[in-house]
Amino acid sequence: MKNHVRVLVIGGGVVGVSTLYHLTRKGWKDVALIERTELTAGSTWHAAGLLPLFNMSYTVGQLHKYSVDLYKRLPAETGQDVSFHVSGNLRLATCRERMDEYYKYCGTANTIGVPFEVIGPKQVKELWPLLELGGSADTPAIIGALYHPDDGHIAPADLTMALRKGARAAGAEIYEHTEATAIERTASGEWQVRTSKGDITAEHLVLATGNYARQSGRLLGLNVPAIPVEHQYIVYDESPELKAYRQGGGRELAVLRESDQSYYLREERMGWILGPYEKGAPARFADGVPEWFGRSLFPGDLDRLVPHVEAATRRVPALENCGIKDIVNGPISYTPDGSPLIGPAWGLRNVWLNEGHSFGITAAGGSGWQLAEWIVEGEPGIDMLAVDPRRFGAYTSKRYVVKKNEETYRNVFTIHFPDEERPEARPAKSSPVYDKLSRRGAVWGQRYGWERANWFAPPGVECRDRWSFRRSNYFEHVGREARLMREQVGVIDLTPFTKHEVSGPGAEAWLDGLVANKVPARVGRMALSHALTRRGGIRSEFTITKIAEQHFYVVSAGAAERYDSDYLFKALPRDGSVTLRNITGSRGCFVLAGPKSREVLSQLTDTALDNASFPWLTAQTIEVGLAVDVYALRVNFVGALGWELHFPVEYAHNLFDALFEAGEDHGIGMVGMRAMESLRMEKSYRMWGTDLTPDYTPFEAGLDRFVRMNKGAFIGREALEKQLAAGVPNRFITLEVHGVTDADPLGNEPLFDAGGRMIGRATSGYYGHCLRKSLAIGYAQAQFAQPGTQLGIEILGEARQATVLRESPYDPDNLELRA
């Protein structure tokens, strides 16, 4: 065994081996993998081998697409067959909401180039003659289906062996029966791994340990939010009906998914494999995989399987005549949102995770591809935020992860409504005024563990969402809140904001090198600033306020706490000239905005609030009511006169009551996240993580005024220079969508030119309640960005006309903000 390598991958399942393979494809040959027993001994050997292209996530969809394409070419490249059956994939729908989900997915599929067809019952029967179209109470009629002709199923062990062959041929080493038992950092900053076969030191470490993610994370002091859940499938004997169909010349049947009954069914040696996602499947190994488990499986749990077996047998009566050969019940790794953890570990340099895969056979190719890119190039080639391990934070306690993973598992096949808010492990983190907001009718959602009020039900209205792809029960209430903000005064509780304090003699110069904008030079000034990737894409968005000399208050999205904190801490200079503190938990934030906000705030403070004394885009440390040391920032995300009040959290109750008391005569009210979405869309305000991602540069995003090319060096500057020289390919646009009656754009809709060619994508959309227009924002090829340009947009399968608007259709000159 070598004693030093550039990258050491720990874990020899399909994901680890794919990572190793892709590192060699990037030209890094001094790489090795260790596996505690034998390759594929974890979950890989018993996987059912399905490769579904279907995924609602723009990122995961791209990873799956890459995998499917790679697996088709691997046999020719490596000489190892992988038994890829391109049988296609058929997802049935028996209700309108399910069809809406498929149509919503089609938007994403179109924007990433995944081929699919939406078909009717007649075509379903032609593709799958052994299926009953149904129409009774217990077997509902199929009303349509989503068909992917290009995917199917594969032999997971053969796939792993092909990747192994490719990696080895390029110089990678694989050591089986070699377990990592301890990890230490060397004085030079490398990683020394103690194994059962001796020590090995590596510049970079990749953890790809599947069900062992908890204990391998612990070797490094990481609490990895990946805990497996039991997952089982049934293997049936030969089916006479299937045999007759195939011997009669029938082609292999597509993998069938009856989503509304939560199961999949595929052919296996003239019989079947039936896999349900059942209710009640327990999480396992929260404290680590016990020594005795090894390559074993759990006993099958028939009780959990029965309802799905019965539903499948009603749909495919041929199942009735087959005996059950085997039940495979194995651990399948999960994370609280069901997506894997691919990317840097937080707090540690050169440690990478490729963990938490529940569709690991499907995702292995794509995850290895992008992780290798990230390790070798320093950043991934596509926007990986949806799978970045730092999208979770310290709140992912063991009990949180267990509850969430069990919930995610049992919801694999439920309809993924865009406004869905799942109930488990809540409330986890909440603002001090949570109870006060509940009493005001808050209907809660959750992001990054935080409870956030989505909207407020007035007295007599049920505090509950009816989730939908279309306008729903909260539509008019959200409209009322949006108008309140535009016409009177509203409060939004944005306590979850991520907040850092940067101080010390090197603070200003250090921050300036991280972001594209100029860091404010004068105390009391603020600047919207973007940290870029080296390719010039947008990685983070910070509002930087100069509180005092060499003292900056840095605010970013609530969901970016670990993502931003990790970036900032890793970038700190080593000379001690900068002090960085994450103070997210110690300050709350209320947004007070609307035309009456000045009158309300002026009752509570002696600070002059007129335009000359407290202009737009400035900040002061003031007293508000009994609260002292309140950072008042004259800025907000809704485009109204107003202040963000960032206060020491212990004043939350008093400040809240004081604002409402002072605002009573002005009609003050609470405003939720959905109204904020509507308001920001009317102002063309881009949301970090959705509209602003590493896929687009600030020039494409129309943020030119926040980029100072002449200020000196900053990360991403060279890439921007190149883009300016070559021409900016895409432009940010705001669209009015015409003819919408009940389904507004929500993001990930493709945009078309007059000839039907795809020329861009919407990244967000919502109904603008004050403008009374259905709005979308997104990116189009530069020649289609002129106001007045007519484009096509597809919403839930319906073609709509859209007009490019001048930016910020509400109050384009910001007169209300400056009022």
Ligand SMILES: Cc1cc2nc3c(=O)[nH]c(=O)nc-3n(C[C@H](O)[C@H](O)[C@H](O)COP(=O)(O)OP(=O)(O)OC[C@H]3O[C@@H](n4cnc5c(N)ncnc54)[C@H](O)[C@@H]3O)c2cc1C
């Ligand atoms: C019943 C079932 C059916 C499934 N069907 C499908 C499917 O149809 N399609 C699909 O895409 N996915 C499916 N999956 C999921 C799929 O099996 C996993 O996502 C995938 O195998 C994960 O691969 P991995 O490499 O991350 O983990 P694993 O295959 O579990 O590999 C991790 C490896 O790390 C090794 N290891 C751990 N700790 C150490 C250490 N300290 N030192 C050295 N080595 C270590 C382990 O021994 C193990 O071999 C299924 C899962 C189950 C349970």
